[in-house]
Amino acid sequence: MIKKLLQRVFKPATSNKSAPATPAGKVERISARVHRIDRKLLSNAAIKTTEGLQKAGFEAFVVGGAVRDLLLKQRPKDFDVATNATPEQVNKVFRRSRIIGRRFRLVHVMFGDEVIEVSTFRGSHLNEQGDAKVADTGRILRDNVFGSQEEDAVRRDFTANALYYDPASEEVLDFHQGVPDIQAGILRMIGDPVTRYREDPVRMLRAVRLSAKLGLKIDKATEQPISELADLLHDVPPSRLFDEMLKLFLSGHAIESANALRQHGLHHGLLPLLDVVLEQPIGERFVKLALKNTDERVLSGKPVSPSFLFATLLWHEVLLAWKKFEQQGNKPIPALHMAMDEVCDIQAEKMAIHKRFSATMREIWGLQPRFEQRAGKRPYSLLENPRYRAAYDFLLLRCESGELPAELGQWWTDFANADGEQRQTMLLPETAPKKRRRRRGPKKSAAGE
Structure with a gap:
């Protein structure tokens, strides 16, 4: 404590001149004896980050969703x-850090494989002195206005996220009654919900995700404007929508989140499947099976492939387009590739799926027709394909949903587990017409012979 005091007293006068001191404001300081946060759930990297900044003479707190999760006795995914x-x-x-972002300038501090995101306390984006830009709709386009901790708390979205934890003193600072709201199971917007949603429409998706994930009931005033303002999501950059939807579907509560999206009218235009597929019996069953499978893997700590997830979510759009191109006279495989191109292009306009994911999605889709080829050497070559396992899991979902006969999935399960001789006996008779070998004509004699 003495060392820290000396550092604060004798730090260079210019060390943080651009960051105003925290004014005395209405804040509730909650001690460790009351909040009972388990320090074992804290990240060492987060502790080192706050310690490093405090030793340099700055204020530093673990903030937002991590504090909320700690209060709920859950291990935060990010700090x-x-x-x-x-x-x-x-x-x-x-030393190992870098400044990122244009809309919000942040710093990523690296400790091994862990990255801690550090933000400067924000001030009001309406402050003319700062670097801020607001669209006519009210959406914040750029916001690099620095302020006090109290101002920063006002700028956060929900009361449950406006919490600050100091690992050194073990105090939680609560500016907006976030702790009582968490205890009451309520998700409440800070400020006027309409204004806050206009500032950042993604907050509507976040409200749905946090409500489903944490079991918090959305406050009436916070919930009421969502369906009316849903169209504001059309102005959000597709890449931001993708990141938020990925968090939603990988929350471990994807089914509840999907249902909540429909309930609040937020699904239109984000994913075609949520516009159309969930109204079709087979499509709805397929999607719900995929989301259930994803939830089970997330909750059991198993890895989840975003490529596989979005391949399932968009599959029935691919099926509809595939059928359309076949009816136009195209052969099955070229028609499938045309369908994949069309679905990916339409999706990119609304919610941009990263290329590293969309490439794998295409491979999973492209392998599906090959599962119906069970003669000759084709099954052997499919087993050796790098994407076989993902495509096989996809096939099983199609069978379970009723899109394909269960016998097809069972055949591939048995074939993969069989030995060489058993596999040979399982092959179906060749039905495709044999390719005719081109007969070579007589060799032409050399000139002059």
């Missing part, structure tokens, strides 16, 4: 830190 140090000052404190 964010908020500070009164500017991004440049944070960057100087940590």
Whole structure:
């Protein structure tokens, strides 16, 4: 404590001149004896980040969703830190760090494989002195206005996310009654919900996700404007929508989240499947099986492939387009590739799926017709394909949903587990017409012979 005090007293006068001090405001300080956060759930990297900034003379707190999860006795997936140090000052404190972002300038601090995201306390985006830009709709396009901790708390979305935890003092700072709301199981917007949704429409998706994931009931005033303002999501960059939807579907509560999206009218235009497929019996069963499978893997700590997930979510759009192109006279395989191109192009306009995922999605889709080829050498070559396992799991979902006969999935399960002789006996008779070998004509005699 003495060392920290001396550092604060004798730190250079210019070390944090651009970051205003926290004004005395209405804040409830909750001690460790009351909140009972289990420090074993804290990330060492987050502790080192706050310690490093505090030793340099700055304020630093674990903030937002991590504090919320700690209060709920859950291990946070990510840890964010908020500070009164500017991004440049944070960057100087940590050797392994980098400044990122244009809309919101942040610093990523690296400790091994773990990345801690550090943000500077935000001020009001309406402040004319800062670097901010707002669209006519009210959506914040750029926001690099720094302020006090109290101002930063006002800028956060929900009361449950406006919490600050200091690992050194073990105090939780609560500016907006977030702790009582968490205890009451309520998700409440800070400020006027309409204004806050206009500032960032993604908050509507976040409300649905957090409600489903944490079992919090959305406050009436927070919930009421969502269906009316759903169209604002059309103005959000597709890449941001993808990131938020990925969090939603990988929350471990994807089914509840999908149902909540439909309930609040937020699904239109994000994923075609949620517009159409969930109204079709087979499509709905297929999607729900895929989401159930994803939830089970997430909750049991198993890895989940975003490529596989989105391949399932868009599959019935591919099926409809495939059928359309076949009816136009195209052969099955070229028609499938035309369908994949069309679905991916339409999807990219609304919610951009990263190329590294869409490439794998196409491979999974493209292998599906090959599962119906069970003669000759084709089954052997399919087993050796790098994407066989993902495509096989996809096939099983199609069979379970009733799209394909269960016998097909069972055949491939048995074939993969069989030995060489058994596999040979399982092959079906060749039905495709044999390719005719081109007969070579007589060799032409050399000139002059």
